[in-house]
Amino acid sequence: MxxxxxxxxxxxxxxxxxxxxxxxxxxxxxxxxxxxxxxxxxxxxxxxxxxxxxxxxxxxxxxxxxxxxxxxxxSRPRNECSLLKADQVPIKMRSGGKVAVHKLMPDKVRGIEIDRIHLAQGSSMAGKPHLQGTKEYLVTLTGCVGVSVGGQNWEVDAGDVLAFPGDQKHGYRNLHRGPSEALSIVLPLPYPTP
Structure with a gap:
């Protein structure tokens, strides 16, 4: 008691x-x-x-x-600032170890994800549809990443940004001769106001 x-x-x-x-x-x-x-x-x-x-x-x-x-x-209040050292960033290996997904958000916030994706040469990865009503922004940092979404294929070169519905089936493919790296940001879309 x-x-x-x-x-x-x-x-x-x-x-x-x-x-x-x-x-x-x-x-x-x-x-x-x-x-x-x-x-x-x-x-x-x-x-x-x-x-x-x-x-x-x-x-x-x-x-x-x-x-x-x-x-x-x-909930217990979060600290205003938190430092996640590089060796503490959770990494999920996918596609037989050819794709490393670095989970960059130390706090879990429903519907929001920020990942750094490292794709080895010739690798690909199926994306997992996110929560309904989310939008994904993929920024290629190095190389060239092919993204398939909704039956369309996009080539996202270094510095380019592709925005697409995050709740749809999608996938990533390295189109570069070497490794490619991208940043994926998933956000809930704001509800339309009347």
């Missing part, structure tokens, strides 16, 4: 820290954030002090106003 009370206190502290950090990052006063979320300022003040037990409705309103998920509001 004591352990669950301690966990609840931690979540309240996480919520308070996250709201304050997100509010300040958005340059909003308590009054402005409360108005934007459609909740009383006193409710917001109470949440920022780590007190009370906010309703799910108020958490949803606050998360929407700050542009984050409820999970992000309640």
């Amino acid at each position: 004591e352990s669950s009370m301690s966990e609840l206190e931690n979540v309240s502290a996480y919520l308070a820290d996250n709201i304050i950090a997100l509010r300040k990052r958005s340059e909003l006063s308590q009054d402005k954030l409360a108005a934007k979320a459609g909740i009383p300022r006193s409710t917001l003040t109470n949440m920022e002090s780590g007190g009370g037990n906010p309703s799910l409705t108020n958490l949803c309103k606050l998360a929407a106003a700050l542009g984050v998920s409820i999970e992000e509001l309640l």
